[in-house]
Amino acid sequence: MKQLFVLATALLLAVSCSQNKAPKTLVLYYSQTNTTKAVAEEIANALGADLEAILPVVPYDGDMGATAARCAKDAAEGKLPELKPFTVDVAAYDVIFLGYPIWMGTYAPPVAAALEAVNLDGKKVVPFCTFGSGGLDTSVKDLQAKLPNTEILPGYGVRTARIDAAKAEVDYFLKSNGFLAGEVTPLPDFSEVRPATEADAAIFDAAVGTYPMIHAAATEVASRAVPGGIEYLFTAKDLPRDPAVEIPDHFIKVYVLAEDGKEPVFTQVLR
Ligand SMILES: Cc1cc2nc3c(=O)[nH]c(=O)nc-3n(C[C@H](O)[C@H](O)[C@H](O)COP(=O)(O)O)c2cc1C
CATH class of the missing domain: 3.40.50.360 (Flavodoxin domain)
Structure with missing residues (x-):
């Protein structure tokens, strides 16, 4: 009986140690x-x-x-x-x-x-x-x-x-992602995708500015509220550098952050 108890305790210890590692x-x-x-x-x-x-x-x-x-x-x-x-x-x-x-x-x-x-x-x-x-x-x-x-x-x-x-x-x-203890407020899902309006396109253009690697026009957008502002997920169509040259259709996705009182900035491009 005593042996059984010792064995059970050892097993329990082993399990809890492996879980705590x-x-x-x-x-x-x-x-x-x-x-x-x-x-x-x-x-x-x-x-x-x-x-x-x-x-x-x-x-x-x-x-x-x-x-x-x-x-x-x-x-x-x-x-x-x-x-x-x-x-x-x-x-x-x-x-x-x-x-x-x-x-x-x-x-x-x-x-x-x-x-x-x-x-x-x-x-x-x-x-x-x-x-x-x-x-x-x-x-x-x-x-x-x-x-x-x-x-x-x-x-x-x-x-x-x-x-x-x-x-x-x-x-x-x-x-x-659970690597660090602490509460975070989950972000809401993005809205339904809608055609980009002129106002949306202006936000896209302001965010992309003169960044040399992006030459595109917003076509569709989804958005969501984030702490202190709005995040947009744009779909944009690549434009030819030379308007006289036709290029094959190619779309990129661009995340844009518009914080209250600040110029919108793009945060990431998906190609
Ligand atoms: C050779 C080279 C190629 C790069 N290619 C890309 C690229 O394809 N896309 C991009 O977004 N940034 C590109 N960058 C920019 C770097 O990713 C960026 O500056 C990065 O923050 C540098 O990190 P580091 O300071 O840790 O070296 C490139 C930079 C170098 C030097």
Whole structure:
């Protein structure tokens, strides 16, 4: 009887220990110009997680053109950048927040190189990225294709121009996805999609402004109330740069935030 009791207690202890074991979390990121680094530090601080930078042996320290040229040359030669060894054992972590700048529509090559260097099978990966206009959606699709045995959880992305908003958004993201304790008010669903009116188009045009990579006209829109303003999800049709040239129909989706008393800004483009 006593033996049975000891066994039952040991079993109970084992079960409760395994349930209480907090997942080990690593924030692993690459950043060329420190924007992604700022988000990585925010996440690591909030979670008390370990932080590890992906460091190419030869840093990308050129301007955008030089970096793009180096990427194009490497891609043509089927090469990825050589990385410095990690200072942590990535295999020892259960959850990896993987951060990167978007380069040419997806995660930057140093992150592609890191994915060759570590085995993330069976782990949970939370992508986060920074970008000029967008690329969270496309990079997540690429991660899913690259890592079929890894659970890719919903990610977070922010424009370089909106990096000041990242602190509050990261806090909301971590809480609403259950990584951090705390109450958050869920956002309402977007309204039904409606044809964009002239007033909607004016908001779209103001938000996109002179951003060089977007040349499009709003066609449809949905909206919802968010704390302090309205968020819009526009569908917009690409316009030819030269009005004399016909281009095939192509539509983009653009999230726009219109905060009370402020100019509307776009927060993310889905291509
Ligand atoms: C070579 C290169 C390619 C880029 N390609 C894109 C792109 O396709 N889409 C985009 O929205 N931003 C693009 N960007 C902008 C970066 O994603 C953005 O500046 C990012 O915040 C930089 O992060 P970092 O400071 O952590 O390096 C590119 C930047 C570089 C240097």
